[in-house]
Amino acid sequence: MYYKNMSEPSACTFVATPSGKRITALLCRLRLPPERLALFLDVDGTLAPITARPEFTRVPVDTRRILRRLQASGVALAALSGRPLVQVRRLLLPLDVPIAGSHGAQLRFSAGRSIRSTAHLPPGAAAWLQNGVAQLPDVWLERKPSALAIHWRQAPHMQSEVAALAARFLERAPGWQLICGHCVHELRAVGRHKGVALRRLMRQAPFAGRWPLAIGDDRTDEDAFAAALELGGAAIRVGPAANTCAAWAVADTTALARWLGALLAPD
Numbered sequence: 001m002y003y004k005n006m007s008e009p010s011a012c013t014f015v016a017t018p019s020g021k022r023i024t025a026l027l028c029r030l031r032l033p034p035e036r037l038a039l040f041l042d043v044d045g046t047l048a049p050i051t052a053r054p055e056f057t058r059v060p061v062d063t064r065r066i067l068r069r070l071q072a073s074g075v076a077l078a079a080l081s082g083r084p085l086v087q088v089r090r091l092l093l094p095l096d097v098p099i100a101g102s103h104g105a106q107l108r109f110s111a112g113r114s115i116r117s118t119a120h121l122p123p124g125a126a127a128w129l130q131n132g133v134a135q136l137p138d139v140w141l142e143r144k145p146s147a148l149a150i151h152w153r154q155a156p157h158m159q160s161e162v163a164a165l166a167a168r169f170l171e172r173a174p175g176w177q178l179i180c181g182h183c184v185h186e187l188r189a190v191g192r193h194k195g196v197a198l199r200r201l202m203r204q205a206p207f208a209g210r211w212p213l214a215i216g217d218d219r220t221d222e223d224a225f226a227a228a229l230e231l232g233g234a235a236i237r238v239g240p241a242a243n244t245c246a247a248w249a250v251a252d253t254t255a256l257a258r259w260l261g262a263l264l265a266p267d
């Protein structure tokens with residue numbers, strides 16, 4: 001309906017490249033009706049530019065408009081984010097899509113249909129971490145459902161101190177792991193990640209039976225990329241494409257929005 005010159009996804013030859021020109025080649029090699037495509041989208045650094053603080057972040061109006069049009073045409077969309085679910089919903093309004101928040105610890109399929117898993121910490125572990133973070137200037141701790149995020153985007157010189165603090169926290173919290181994102185060290189229970197969320201959504205309508213395409217910008221998205229690839233789909237990395245299993249990349253959030261817009265048929 002609005003894809004251009006596409007062939008079956010199984011015929012795609014994915015090549016590692018950060019080139020926008022080559023990403024157009026991915027588009028050209030797809031010949032999918034919208035009802036066969038499932039897009040799994042990260043938010044920060046993917047749909048929205050990274051900002052000095054998470055509360056400053058906005059998904060551009062044009063990007064949300066493109067996503068709404070994709071959804072209206074039959075593409076299945078879902079957001080996979082490290083943010084709490086309520087924040088993701090707010091950032092995407094008026095778009096209403098299934099959301100995995102807190103890296104999948106929260107999963108909202110539709111209005112009134114959501115699940116939440118709880119990760120337990122030893123008593124005092126979170127308070128111990130809060131106290132440690134308080135010793136690091138311009139570093140702050142965000143408590144999320146089933147996760148703790150140490151943000152250091154305003155203090156990049158503190159990265160090694162943050163890493164050391166996170167390592168000591170893990171000694172107190174067996175069953176938890178550290179994932180490094182953009183200027184954030186995130187601590188969460190082992191086995192909770194975007195790949196699990198993607199697989200879970202892919203077993204449900206409207207995603208089941210579709211071709212999954214995962215799009216994200218940092219380490220926390222690699223689990224979703226791996227899951228999409230294992231299910232026969234593909235992945236796109238936004239930004240520098242080092243150490244990624246995604247075979248495709250675009251330069252930044254603007255380039256991705258342009259590419260998503262190119263999926264739409266002209267009015």
Ligand SMILES: [Mg+2]
Nearest residue numbers: 042044045217
């Ligand atoms: Mg991101």
